[in-house]
Amino acid sequence: EDKVVQSPLSLVVHEGDTVTLNCSYEVTNFRSLLWYKQEKKAPTFLFMLTSSGIEKKSGRLSSILDKKEHFSILNITATQTGDSAVYLCAVETSGSRLTFGEGTQLTVNP
């Protein structure tokens, strides 16, 4: 059974802090790993990672994948209150199926 585990499950920081969210996985037929941000309702896509060691970056967010060790991290620097959300990690396997982790609830206080 495919499994994706995220840690921590919740995190409270102050504006300006840097945070690192973790995602580890045990799946068969790995194809890609995706990060989503979920604020109020629907998740919105952040990154897709397919190769080890190549950092994807978008503004203050960045992510990297280690396929050998089966994990990924999502970094957010200089956090803002608007970064408060649930961050979801998902792994794509054959057949374009996504298995999601439980999510990390990030709260950024002013």
Added chain:
Amino acid sequence: DADVTQTPRNRITKTGKRIMLECSQTKGHDRMYWYRQDPGLGLRLIYYSFDVKDINKGEISDGYSVSRQAQAKFSLSLESAIPNQTALYFCATSDPGTPANTQYFGPGTRLTVL
């Protein structure tokens, strides 16, 4: 206009009732998915469809059925709703032809079964 729409957005029903949740998309994607989200459990795949004649079970299909009426429409039915089907339900679409095979989510339907 939203690319992926779901109706209804909220629904309260009683145990034993039949419920249909509808999903429509204007993205032109072939692939459509239904997920449920429960606190602490992330999103779990119920059913998915890669084209009009293709239906596949996900990890938690028991108690649910689906219908892919057209490329743009994918409906989820609960034949006899039970309280543990209370959850937030998301429809999603994807297109394998794009460089990033990402899934685009609808706004969700909050279903409460009393």
